[in-house]
Amino acid sequence: MLCVNVELKERRYPIHIGENLLTETSVYPLTAGDKVMIVTNETIAPLYLHTVTATLEKIGCQVSSVQLKDGEKYKTLDSLNEIFTALLRENHGRDTILIALGGGVIGDVAGYAAASYQRGIRFIQIPTTLLSQVDSSVGGKTAVNHELGKNMIGAFYQPISVIIDTTTLNTLPKREINAGLAEVIKYGAILDLPFFEWLEQHIDNLVALNPADLQHCIARCCQIKADVVARDETEKGDRALLNLGHTFGHAIETYLGYGNWLHGEAVAVGSMMAAALSELLGNISKKDVGRLEKLLARANLPTISPDNMQPEDYLPHMMRDKKVLAGKLRLVLLKSLGQAYVATDTDKSLVLDAIRACTQFD
C-alpha cells in the first residue's frame, strides 16, 4: 500500500493506494458507533456496495446508503436533494460521515452534499474510476451541473481521507481506463519529465492494469496534484497548469455534445493541440510532440480532431471558456516536456494553425 499526504493550510489528510483496500478496515478513519451514509450509483452498487458495507459493519459502524442514477446528467441539484432526503429520513446529524463510492460524478455530488448538509459534515472518497483516482478525488473541488453550465454550483471541500482500491479498476470499461490515462499523461507532460519517461516505459502495463505499476502511477499523479493544490487551494494561480489540453478539449466536448467523446479523449486531442501550438511558438521540438502523440496512441487515445469538426469550429467555443479573461485566451502550453506555463493572448491564427496540425484532411 502507498500513501500520499495532502497538506493544506488548515489540516492534512491521507490518500491510501493499494489492492483490495475496500475490505481493509484499517484504512477507514472510522470507529465503532460511527454513523455513515454511502453515496453510490446503480452501476457501482451491485459491484462494491456490499463489500464496503460489510467492512464498515465489521468496524462497528451504522451503515445506510443511497443510490443515484448513473451518469453525468444526474450530477444535479436534484440528486443532491435525494442525498439530503436520505440523510434526513434517517435522522442523520452533524457527526454522520458521508462516503462517496464511485467515479468522479459520485465524488463531486457527494462531496458537495457533505459540504452543504447542516453546513458541513465529514466525508471520505472511495474513487472507483482511474480518472477519479488520479484527478477528481484530489483537490477538494466539488460540484453539480446547471442546465446552463457544467460544474457551476459547488464548494471547495476536502475529504478526511481518500481510499483508492486499484482492484476496482478491473470492472471498469477499457474506454474509461484509457480516458483516465489521458490525465495521467497530462501530469507527466506539464510537471514531471521523469514520470513522463517512466510512462513511456510502462504504459502497456498500465493499459493491462498491472497492479504494482498502477499503484506507482496513481500515487505519483496524486502527489503531483496534491503539491499543486497545496500551493494553490482555491485556484488563483498554479492550479491552472492542470488544465493542459482542456480548453481545446472542452470545445470538442461542447461541439460534439457531452457524452459522445469521453472527457479524457477530448483532453488527449487537446493536449496534442497545445503541444503543436507550443512547437509553433518554438518552445518544444517536433520530436517531443511525436513522443506525446505516441504515448497517447499507445493508451488507445485519439490524437486528432473528430472527423466531423472543422478547425474553425474550435475558437468560438474556446472563447467561452472560464479561463478567458477580458476577451483574451489563456492557454496552458509547454515550455518543454515536463514544464508547462500559462500563455495569455496567444495569436489566434497560430492557435488555428495548431488545431489544423491535429486535423486529418482527406
Place this chain on the structure above:
Amino acid sequence: MLCVNVELKERRYPIHIGENLLTETSVYPLTAGDKVMIVTNETIAPLYLHTVTATLEKIGCQVSSVQLKDGEKYKTLDSLNEIFTALLRENHGRDTILIALGGGVIGDVAGYAAASYQRGIRFIQIPTTLLSQVDSSVGGKTAVNHELGKNMIGAFYQPISVIIDTTTLNTLPKREINAGLAEVIKYGAILDLPFFEWLEQHIDNLVALNPADLQHCIARCCQIKADVVARDETEKGDRALLNLGHTFGHAIETYLGYGNWLHGEAVAVGSMMAAALSELLGNISKKDVGRLEKLLARANLPTISPDNMQPEDYLPHMMRDKKVLAGKLRLVLLKSLGQAYVATDTDKSLVLDAIRACTQFD
C-alpha cells in the same frame, strides 16, 4: 453612522449602520465596472430595488437583479436555482458580487447562492428587517430549508460587507419590528446586563423607531453577535448561548405550524420559559423574571404559551432539537440577568414546571 467590525480568522469585514445608507455610495465596497446581481423579493423590490440600483449605477456598476417570491416557504433549493439561472443567463463570472436586499430569508438564500456559485463569489448583505439587522446578517450562517427540516442545507460563508439602513424599517410591519425586538432583548439577557438596562430605558423609543436609539441598539446587538462569532466561527461552543429561548420556541413554531407565530414571538415566550426554569433552579430571582416579562410585554410580545398548546406538548418537540445530544436536552439558561450558560441534562419534570409557569390556565 456607526460601524462594527467582525473579526474572523481569515479576514475582517465591516457592518455599517445608519439612516439613508441605501443612497450612500461610500458604504458600498464597489468600484466602477463591477458587475453585481441584486437578490430580492417581490415585496421589497417595489420599495427599495430602484434606490439601490440607482446608487450602484452612480458608482458605475453593471447592475442586474432577480426577484424571488416572498416567504419562508420559498427558502428552497429551487429558489437557489433561480438565482443561478439568472447569473448564468447573463454570463456572470467569478468576479460578480451578489447583493442580498431583504430580510433573513433573502439573506440566507442569497448568501448560500454566493457560497455556491462557481464555488464562491463575493456578497454584500443589505438586511431590511430588524431581525436580519441584529441577527441573521451577522455570523455567516447561510441556508435553505428542506421539506424534512429547516435550514438543513447551507454553508458558513461571510459577506464582504453589511449595510444596515435603519430607514428601511419604516415600511416593515409593526409585528415584524416587535419580533426583532425579541432577539434584541435576548442579547441583553444572555450577555450584557448594562444593555438590558439600557433597553429598559429605551424600549418605547425603539418600538417607535427612534433613529438614534435604533442605531445604538442595532450596533450593540451586532457587536455582541460579532464577538461571539469571532470566538466560535463554526458553532462548536459559545455560539450556543445565542439560542436562549429557541428550543422552547421551536417547539411552539413546530406545534403551531411554521408561519402562525413569528419566530421572534416564539422566542419571546421561550425566553420566559428559560427564565422561569432558571428561577426554579435557584439561579435568578422572581424579580428578574418579572423584569424580562415586562420588557417583552412593552415590546408587544407574548410572554405566555399559546392558548391551544398544553405544557405536555413541548417536550416531544424539544427532544428533536438539533442541540439534543444522545437523548439529553441541552438548554440555554440564565445564571443571572446578562449571563447565560448551557445546562445539560436538566430534570425534565422541572422543565415541565417552567413551561407550566408560563401557561395561562382558565
